[in-house]
Amino acid sequence: MAHQSDLIAQDIDAYLKAHEVKSLLRFLTCGSVDDGKSTLIGRLLYDSKMIFEDQLAALEADSKRVGTQGGEIDFALLVDGLAAEREQGITIDVAYRFFSTDKRKFIVADTPGHEQYTRNMVTGASTADAAVILIDARRGVLTQTRRHSYLVSLLGIRHVVLAINKMDLVDWSKERFDEILAEYRGFAEQIGIKDFTAIPMSALRGDNITEPSANSPWHQGPTLMSHLETIEVDDYLRADPFRMPVQWVNRPNLDFRGFSGFVASGSVAPGDRLKVLPSGRESTVARIVTQDGDLPRAVAGQSITITLADEIDVSRGDVLAHAEAAPAVADQFEATLVWMDDDAMLPGRPYLMKLGARAVGASVSEPKWKVNVNTMEHLAAKRLELNEIGVCNLSLDAPIAFDPYSENHDLGGFILVDRISNRTVGAGMLHFALRRSQNIHWQALSVDKAARASQKSQQARVVWFTGLSGAGKSTIADLVEKRLHANGRHTYLLDGDNVRHGLNKDLGFTDADRVENIRRVAEIARLMVDAGLIVLVSFISPFRAERRMARELVGESEFMEVFVDTPLAVAEERDVKGLYKKARAGELKNFTGIDSPYEPPENAEIRIDTTTMTPEEAAEFIAFRLDGGFDPGI
Template sequence: MAHQSALIAEDIEAYLKAHEVKSLLRFLTCGSVDDGKSTLIGRLLYDSKMIFEDQLAALEADSKKVGTQGGEIDFALLVDGLAAEREQGITIDVAYRFFSTDKRKFIVADTPGHEQYTRNMVTGASTADAAVILIDARKGVLTQTRRHSYLVSLLGIRHVVLAINKMDLVGYDQAVFDQIVADYTAFAEQIGLTRFTAIPMSALKGDNITESSEQIAWYSGPPLMRWLEEIPVEDDLREKPFRMPVQWVNRPNLDFRGFSGQIASGVVRPGDKVKALPSGRESTVERIVTFRGDLPEAVAGQSVTITLADEIDVSRGDVLAEAKAPPPVADQFEATLVWFDDEAMLPGRPYLMKLGTRTVSAQVTEPKYKVNVNTLEHLAAKRLELNEIGVVNLSTDAPLAFDPYAENKDLGGFILIDRISNRTVGAGLLNFALRRSQNIHWQALDVDKQARAAAKGQKARVVWFTGLSGAGKSTIANLVEKRLHAEGRHTYLLDGDNVRHGLNKDLGFTEEDRVENIRRVAEVSKLMVDAGLIVLVSFISPFRAERRMARELLAEGEFVEVFVDTPIAEAERRDVKGLYAKARAGQLKNFTGVDSPYEAPENAEIRIDTTATDPETAAEEIVAWLERGFDPGI
């Protein structure tokens, strides 16, 4: 008995060791609705013996209950786990499944077919080594086939199989297969997808899935499973220059300081010269440390801790790179952007950008065009809506070490995050650095903001008045400036209407123009604070994101938000300029409070309730608040 147990233990250990050394292939299935993606994956799980007996029994029972396959097993039910998916017969979210064969391990992402779930498909494709693009043999190349093929090409997936499914429903006719391949080849050439393998199959019947089909004797290529098992998963990352984004500065004690991260490309050895970016400081690799001991070398894909011979400044988000072939560093880029969010991408609006292990503030400075992925046409665009893809110019508030996405996905792929909700709103690919980012450098000046403010005997700051039209912002701001001026303070008042006569006369009142309006005023305000002035800004500034952007341009304590809080009914009753009447009559579009939103401040430093406080009293309250910080030494 003991001998038998020992043999079983040896068998288990041998199995686990064999399983451990198997290569892993990540692939996705995509295509139009009802092309059979979920059925295909279910068949792969079934044929690879990855279904337990109780699961199989439940599957057979569910198949009879649903009754969509004429009594046969409905393999799609293995993957379509959400109730809504089963009810509608479609895939909504990305479903990940694991299976294994004697030769390889697999993680497959079943991605939705509907256009409105393009973001889900991009998510599934972001980590894939290969793509299986399904086509219904009865329907041929459809719009979603082209859309998903474009995305596969865009995301740099090198191994592609064109799975022409449901061949049983067209009598396994080779002429149908050949025509679809010809149609797809003509389209694929337009998007640069020059290499793919076409396989005729029936996921439901099992033809050309794991074994070659007798029904399709005219096809001499491999069945799908053999193709998945044999395509190479190792790419040329080891042949590229060394790159490692720093995930963590490892300092367990005073005698050890290392930099931990996963190597994105290349090979590194003790003694190699490396450069820390964006600082540009150089040093030599001293040790490559892992949990199991030091290594003589480390390669792409390994997670290690590197110690350096010199004490140079390296932080989380920096990149250690081969000194002789470092990546470029820039703060302005051309990028391809896929928009994920229901709320449109607006140029000039600040987002968080995560590239590798670095997170910075970023904004789209100029949408160049969006792509109609159905026709590949380039269309003029001022914004990107949900699931749209565009090429944009992007600016960051700090320089980034990067590689173009086509050369290195880890250092070229990024996501954009909404600063307020923390939602991931977009994913992008860096194409190249804009030339202007290499030609413009900050000029150091001897006379700084503190010196200018001290000469005026005051603390420079921005007092930002926000509220609905008619709330009384300009009236109160004007009274505040009069009182400050009488006390000998050096001020300037930027009023929304006045600025639109000059600096912003080219802007309208769309959401894009409102964002740009505030961006420009915020930058002007920053310059005036740098000059040592107290700047009073009176703008509706309806969006929290832009007010936050203005705040973050300045140092701590230099931005004072004054919420002039007036109910919409009261503001409309006053209607000094007659704007509400025009808006209600449809003569004034995108008017805040009527057909454009106003996002009230959540944590303003000062709140003025104009229904309970007159302008003079409000001005006195604001001046009293400011007086506590007029001493430049405070």
């Protein structure tokens, strides 16, 4: 049910047409716990007549049963839809609601106030044009007020409303309002919020929500609704350079080839010279096609299909931009990262980075610092935990077109995805390309990997042995190398213990150090394969993500994973080095299988069951496979 309008009864077609062309404002409510965010949205829905009669009846019943207003209507229940939210009286997940007035349509995100749900708040803020930051007039500026305000500033939300709520509980004291306003203004300047609109209100009673309140004659500013109706959106984007990430190559028949996407900024017209990034190829716009016909010009906020005058290679994830004002291209960046996963961010671990329609492999460096959002102090950090915010360097598998997030959210904002579970683990904002990414280029070499391997009459590859400590990896790998060497093969064995005496002697056994240990070894193995060698790598390598990274670094056709499968009880019974005994006694921390996890391979090329096969038999089998043989009897 929409807001009331005389046109509904008089001319429904005119009403629908007027509703169709209204502008849309996306905003979020945020702040600390119990500041009244859900109540405010419930009041906006109620005052804009967005509640059906049966919903109102259900709301009245729920208010008596689980409400917090002594039997009166609890507007928060319109938004807190999860059972756990109603039971606890808090917001857990992001709730999106639509409503409209005569002047504008709105989508509002109600975000959680608890610190543990900060990642949910980031999700709600990522698409918002404006933020309404609520403060309980009794409690003033709290830790979560600062945290959410910092995130609002970090995410580049340009329009901020400071809603000082529950003024009825402080007798509409102007002195209290001014006190909170002064404290918040000082903090806002510190974090870069240069301008905001402060409104005293009572969301529960409806004061200064849609109509000016007689309780605050000293407030000469707008009501919340009137302010939200007049916020300008998208206009600044149209003045920026043209950017359109390609979402789809549109090829309905042999005579048409267009590139579809959403215009992120600027404008474009037939005849404009465009550059395709990251390739750098150029062409001219032939047509701008939409479902309703061709356009003489397209602007930010429109979904269009562009056809080009030349047949050049354009793929999903590429960016179309004006040739004279194109974005930069790089593969290494400094970025601010908000960590959103229960598992900590581990430097060097491979993730998938998604920016617009493009997805590339990415790894994150050890944080330069993390931010204490209470003091804005920069703190030293080895990794980022859930809800922490830090500044890191990113390295990508391939170059991408980008703008700094401060200039263009679409080409500067990204998410990180876990490559094994497909969970979104982080969200970030690009600052700038690292200078080394612009100064370092691949040098063409005359002698390549194929030539080096051919000289040795062998196929270069990595044989990666993984398994628990004591499984027999090193013993089997050593026997395999002896057999290959006897057959005239050129090999090298990288053993976990041996490498830690030199290259990796600075690393411990934390999860982060284990990730870096494997990253370095994988890079060395790749170089040795490039030299034409058969490289045997014997490392526990407990995590699937790093083994997958090594496989992708070397290449699927040149990587063979050997799972030396030995049950923990058997490996512990062997305990040749006495390590399990020390781990059980608490003398050896982060020991795989005891207090640090081991993730067994899911699709190893070779599985060796050491309870049924001797090391010599295992080595013979592996060497036979490496030399191209296959024995179906084994």
